[in-house]
Amino acid sequence: MKIRIMTIIGVFACLFICSASIRADGDPPAGQDIQLSPELLDLLRAEMREISTGIQGIAVSLATADWGSVKQTSAKISASYIMKQSLTPAQANELKQALPEQFKLLDAEFHRRADRLGAAAEAHNAELAAFHYSRLVESCAHCHARFASQRFPGFTRAHEKEHHH
Numbered sequence: 001m002k003i004r005i006m007t008i009i010g011v012f013a014c015l016f017i018c019s020a021s022i023r024a025d026g027d028p029p030a031g032q033d034i035q036l037s038p039e040l041l042d043l044l045r046a047e048m049r050e051i052s053t054g055i056q057g058i059a060v061s062l063a064t065a066d067w068g069s070v071k072q073t074s075a076k077i078s079a080s081y082i083m084k085q086s087l088t089p090a091q092a093n094e095l096k097q098a099l100p101e102q103f104k105l106l107d108a109e110f111h112r113r114a115d116r117l118g119a120a121a122e123a124h125n126a127e128l129a130a131f132h133y134s135r136l137v138e139s140c141a142h143c144h145a146r147f148a149s150q151r152f153p154g155f156t157r158a159h160e161k162e163h164h165h
């Protein structure tokens with residue numbers, strides 16, 4: 001008798017633990033955004049705003065075949081790198097710890113695409129430049145969808161739809 005009660009308790013305990021872990025797995029990806037101290041987050045946001053201004057300007061430069069400007073802004077975007085800002089050693093260390101490998105990969109891809117856009121501008125190749133411009137914007141979206149879903153909830157909804165329907 002005692003054994004059966006222990007078995008039943010065991011089964012319930014397992015059900016409880018298992019369902020709890022399933023629920024945790026099914027949570028929206030909000031908790032997967034990168035966690036930074038307020039100071040670093042401010043730096044990252046300031047850099048993002050600068051990149052944003054650059055990328056908007058490039059659209060007009062492409063439309064007017066202003067290759068010098070496309071080249072210059074691409075180079076600026078490519079050189080902008082949060083990890084190269086004037087960080088204190090403690091902040092540099094925090095970034096190294098806080099940024100997951102995938103963030104660094106997406107960031108590297110982003111910089112590669114900015115370089116390709118610059119090269120297309122150098123060659124005065126309008127079609128190729130437009131192509132690399134669209135790829136560059138796409139890489140903004142990739143990183144935001146993965147690491148800024150709280151800041152940009154539009155990505156979260158698309159992600160949830162994908163998984164729950």
Ligand code: HEC
Nearest residue numbers: 045048049051052055103106107110139140143147148151
């Ligand atoms: C490797 C990752 C990554 C890439 C690439 C990236 N971003 Fe971001 N961006 C972020 C993260 C993370 C945040 C959210 C910071 C926060 O939590 O507020 C952000 C925030 C922003 C913001 C909001 C800034 C603010 O003031 O709050 C803008 C605008 C932005 N990004 C524009 C861009 C544009 C435009 C591009 C591409 C040209 C780009 N980002 C590429 C990671 C990235």
